[in-house]
Amino acid sequence: MTAHRPRFSVRWLAAGGAAVLAGILGVAMLLHDSGAACAAPPGTTQKTGKATFYDLAGTSGNCSLEVPADDLYVALGPEQYSKGASCGAYLDVTGPKGKVRVKVFDSCPECPAGHLDLSRTAFKKIGNEIDGIIPIKYKLVTNPATPAPITVRIKEGASRYWFAARIDNHANLLASVKVASGSSSFRTASRTDYNYWLIDAGAGPGPYKIKITDVYGNTATVTGVKMSPGTVQKTGARITGGSTTAATIEKAKTPTAKASSSAAAKAKASTAPSPSATTAAPLTESTAAATTSDAPANQPAVDLAAAEPAAPAC
Incomplete structure (x- = not known):
């Protein structure tokens, strides 16, 4: 079937015949007293899930970013999109045909945690386009290289x-x-x-x-x-x-x-x-002196040993 996502893209899903995927793991959810869930971005621990692909209908996804030059990007469901907290980060995604690194670029309103909606280009690197849906493993990348400075x-x-x-x-x-x-x-x-x-x-x-x-x-x-x-x-x-x-x-x-x-x-x-x-990439055109590190205010403590990012405050 074909599902339509408002504003930004047309999403293509496989129609029947998809293998049942076991062990689709989402991110940890923190609960309010009212029972409402607090979303969190993907972690650096490898998880299993599934991937589909879509074609971007506009010029930008929900992250308001330009389309990456390599056309390798991903849309995340509401839990892992985490109200924009995941935007601009990178995931390594492994499928039946290999591994691809994708930039978090968009949201997928209908996707549960563990369902990654890839660009068609990214999907074809790790799976057969005709399958429409494939099992994957994925994790957040720590200190990935970027194509340009900030x-x-x-x-x-x-x-x-x-x-x-x-x-x-x-x-x-x-x-x-x-x-x-x-x-x-x-x-x-x-x-x-x-x-x-x-x-x-x-x-x-x-x-x-x-x-x-x-x-x-x-x-x-x-x-x-x-x-x-x-x-x-x-x-x-x-x-x-x-x-x-x-x-x-x-x-x-x-x-x-x-x-x-x-x-x-x-x-x-x-x-x-x-x-x-890892070591810092050299600066270009830098004319100012280094500053003292400033820890983020009102943020949960980060376990550097596990290298898991802190969840945004609810």
């Missing part, structure tokens, strides 16, 4: 009185984003389910300093971000591998970040269980 995009309609920014190429799950205008103090932004970080009262006229912290405590501070809605502003900063860095926005700004010629080599990123097992 980028910042100010949302259309933003101003000094309402701040909204999207962060991309951060690799790991993000814990917090803080923003300061000029010499003012940092303000904490709140994450939306469409992957923008908001300060409803605004953050001032800019230019901005943005402090980005992932769930492992790695931080990067980018400076010189302008109030330029709709423009992708490139930086020289990377945040993976236990890095604590600061970098300015590059002078040349383009609507999309061009992947480097070494992207293929970087695809073989380390998936070591501890962030300290």
Whole structure:
């Protein structure tokens, strides 16, 4: 049968004949007293599940990201999409024909935990397209390589009185984003389910300093971000591998970040269980000094030994 997902894509599912899949494991669920569930992103422990594929009907998924140049992405169900907390992270997915690394790009409203909806390109790398649905194993990647340094995009309609920014190429799950205008103090932004970080009262006229912290405590501070809605502003900063860095926005700004010629080599990123097992990627165009690591405020403690990301607060 064919199911239609509003706004973004058309999803293709196999019609009958699919093998029954045992042991489909979701992420751990934290419960409120009322019994409502608290969603959490996928963890770094390998899990089993199933995969389907879909074709993107628009230009972007629910994460508000540009389509990856390699066309390798995944949509997650509400539990694992976790109100946008999974956006921009990477999963290694293994199927009958091999393994593929995909970027969390979209949500799949009808998918339970353990059901990954891949791009057609990603699906064909690990399974036969004609099957429509395949058994898989998958896990979150720790400190994956990214095709480019961090980028910042100010949302259309933003101003000094309402701040909204999207962060991309951060690799790991993000814990917090803080923003300061000029010499003012940092303000904490709140994450939306469409992957923008908001300060409803605004953050001032800019230019901005943005402090980005992932769930492992790695931080990067980018400076010189302008109030330029709709423009992708490139930086020289990377945040993976236990890095604590600061970098300015590059002078040349383009609507999309061009992947480097070494992207293929970087695809073989380390998936070591501890962030300290990998080294930080070198900065390009970095002109600011390193800053002191700033642990994310109001976030659960992270078990670095297990390298499992902390679940977002309910």
